[in-house]
Amino acid sequence: MKILLSQINPFIGDIEGNSKKILDNINNAKKLGADLIIFPEMSLIGYPPLDLLEKKWLIDKNIKFANEIVSQTKGIGVIFGYVDKNPGKAGKKLFNAAIFAHNGKIIRKYYKQLLPTYDVFDERRYFEPGNKSCIFKFKGQTIALTICEDVWNDKDFWKERIYEKDPLEEMAQFNPDFIINISASPFTIDKTKIKEEMFKTIVKKYKIPFISVNQVGGNDSLIFDGRSIAFDKNARIIARASDFKEDNVLVDIEKGKGDIHPISKSKIESVYNALLLGIRDYVTKCGFKKVVVGLSGGIDSSLTAVLAVNSLGSENVLGVSMPSEYTSKSSIDDAKQLAQNLKIKFEIIPITPTFHTLKEELQNLFKGLKENITEENLQARIRSNILMAISNKFGYLVLSTGNKSELATGYCTLYGDMSGGLAVISDVPKTMVYELANYINNVTRALARKNLRQPCHVTSRKIIPINVIKKAPTAELKPNQKDSDTLPEYEILDPILKAYIEDQKGIDEIVKMGFEKNLVKKVINMVDKSEYKRQQAAPTLKVTSKAFGFGRRMPIAYKINY
């Protein structure tokens, strides 16, 4: 049986557009002589639609278009995800559903049984769980159909299981010839490997070939990596789609042969590719074409600008330097050099006159009081005002440039450097910011050496000036300021933050990792106290297992005695 894994990038809510994309791919599959084409979970409405699911008319429309797709399945089997209504008198009104259609008819419907409700997932908010396996015959083969989380509860793979039930185990008892899993499983840096290991564990256990078709694309904070994959019954990869782009791969499941397309070669490359896709989809799906980035000459804004250029093209990025009296000449030079390397438009708008005018306005009220963090924040907020004015006047989206270590500790100014439509690297810890910067500089050099097409319109050997990477991090909001005046060194800070935020460890556990107790307490206190800032932060692009934002829901007014 020839099967096409159709890894599409749906637009949330755009049922007409997504349906057209599905139909186009069905036609393509017919031309390729495929017997069966498989689309991702909820591909008709896009994942996650969140509370759009509460619009009844939109659900009706999705069902109407699902039926339209069914009518276009002459001569080919089609599996796709959509949302179905629960006709029951009680329970949630919807199912996270899939259809297998053939020759214009619905052959089987399936309702997802395990509904993830943790981190960024809220499926119990909308869906009633299904309670029936889905096994059907097609062209002489017995096929089991599952949706995403349904296969994430194997008792041999997981030490702790969230669900009592294992739908996969139930379906395996029917001895299907192969298992299909359609998913909308977002990327995180460590998940790719875990997921592949889990798939292999399942396949080896049941000795049944396995096909996963995953959504691709950026939807607000979430980046779906695609990377659809097929294994033979020995857990050998027999087909694989690319990551971070739409792709179709053919697999012949009986012959155990299929296309294998290239994927990211390292973790850091996958983060890089994820961020490019996240930027591109957020900017364009929000209806923007161009972006503006404040360039301080520091590594965070430099990295953000490179990512923006490699994602959107240099013609769509404006860099703005906004020096104050505390900005060193080398910072302006570094920003300018970066802009030249990236061939982007570059403006310098000093904030000193505005800063002085504002201080004069406030001098009566602040009489007799020393300058402090207030005046630092004033500067950051003037810069925000300038960037937002550019956004308003020209219709550019502001990309904010803060990293995760800053956002975690509150080392950032609300309505200041936190301002923007998208916080590109605010789930990237500072130490990973350096990794990405070095990755970018090395890849560019390698490409230059090999004389290959370059990922951005860059001629210099190092895109990010060495000085940007080498110098000590500073906010330059007062004389001789260094990040290390306020924060521990990032090599120490970042593992503490990861332990606390991603791994949910308590103080004692973190101390046991080898950190000084008072330092751990200080860091945790900084994180807890700055929750109010994060709740007003721009959407971030999630790349770690626990990003700030939607997937980490903390009260602001609370008190914990450690």
Place this chain on the structure above:
Amino acid sequence: MKILLSQINPFIGDIEGNSKKILDNINNAKKLGADLIIFPEMSLIGYPPLDLLEKKWLIDKNIKFANEIVSQTKGIGVIFGYVDKNPGKAGKKLFNAAIFAHNGKIIRKYYKQLLPTYDVFDERRYFEPGNKSCIFKFKGQTIALTICEDVWNDKDFWKERIYEKDPLEEMAQFNPDFIINISASPFTIDKTKIKEEMFKTIVKKYKIPFISVNQVGGNDSLIFDGRSIAFDKNARIIARASDFKEDNVLVDIEKGKGDIHPISKSKIESVYNALLLGIRDYVTKCGFKKVVVGLSGGIDSSLTAVLAVNSLGSENVLGVSMPSEYTSKSSIDDAKQLAQNLKIKFEIIPITPTFHTLKEELQNLFKGLKENITEENLQARIRSNILMAISNKFGYLVLSTGNKSELATGYCTLYGDMSGGLAVISDVPKTMVYELANYINNVTRALARKNLRQPCHVTSRKIIPINVIKKAPTAELKPNQKDSDTLPEYEILDPILKAYIEDQKGIDEIVKMGFEKNLVKKVINMVDKSEYKRQQAAPTLKVTSKAFGFGRRMPIAYKINY
């Protein structure tokens, strides 16, 4: 049996503090000769603790303190809510639990069976549902114990039911002498009435006396109204605690007699009291004492200032007028008059010099382009910078002053007037802003006539100057600007917004209500397009059935074809 309904205001996460409060009330109950004291749902940790529940050490601590409370129950029955661990190998790790303890021993544990997962509720994220009824004997009486949502699924009361199961129906079959429901059920303007009707329906149906003990207090966006209540078997109210404050009421369930404390007399009074509590708890639980409010002379900021003063005291509120060249003299006069009426400190800090300096800085970049909304936003953002500078310098919390109609339509400036630690009235539609303003002016007059103690330190007959209420709403960000240049009249806008946001109606349904189709489309488009602003908004105080923020989860990058 003498029962004390102990309606406490727990502090989220503060297990030591909440436990002390519980123990103090137990001692008080003993002195009053009560046989049984009942505390709200999850009173030991406070509701909702959100992802604090993922801290294992905190759960352990809550269990340790629960046992400590149990040890203090000599001579009295105690029912309180806490969080228990699920010892099962699969499923969510926690239960939303209650203990009935007596004479130092746990007599019964109960696990909540219906877990609300909609709007602001996320209980399926954390908890495994219980599956056992809780019926026990105490002092010769058979008692049924339920937790909040457990009683919200009666098939005769609700047309649509979210759950298959009805724990109350199951427990009623055991013929208990009375039913206890402990809850943490947040206030909304229409819920009070529905809840009381639902309770009465249940009581009449089963002919069993019913006691509800509800949490009180503000926790971030949510305001819990308390209003604990007891009914005899004929659904007559035999005891009731006050709303919006901590309270204890005694009830003798066999005699059908108890204390009845005063509650808000009207819907608008309940919203007023909710907002006062919401402000007070947010400000103080966040560790602040004083607040600063920008006073434009308009009704929104005037109302916010009055609420702040009546909540925190005039000595804790600073009003700041920040006039520009477009601010009329009467706006400054009205702001000044209000500040005088409220006896608050008042500052005038003009923004014109800063506005002009910023415009000069941008004039090269903006050469040849007309002034537009960009320059309007510049002003709003300068004002935000000033208020935040005052916040940073003096440690005052900024209260933002936008109403729900503005936030819904995006008629507000991100990082401008949207800035603040708490958005006091951003769940209050503009038409309700007027209702509240009139309520305040009338109540104050009535109190003055009766020569009673006044709710704030006010001497004038009308706290809010009549001119503030009478004049046409304007943002005063350009010459002769009126809200009605951009928005429909609020009397038309607000019902459309309610239909769309609270009642989830589609365009056709709203048009059927009697509104013009293009207008409805225009309004819905404004709402949809401004989602990006709301996701960076300050926490609001929820008073309607659907507030922006945590309980309304919308994607930013999406496309719906109406």
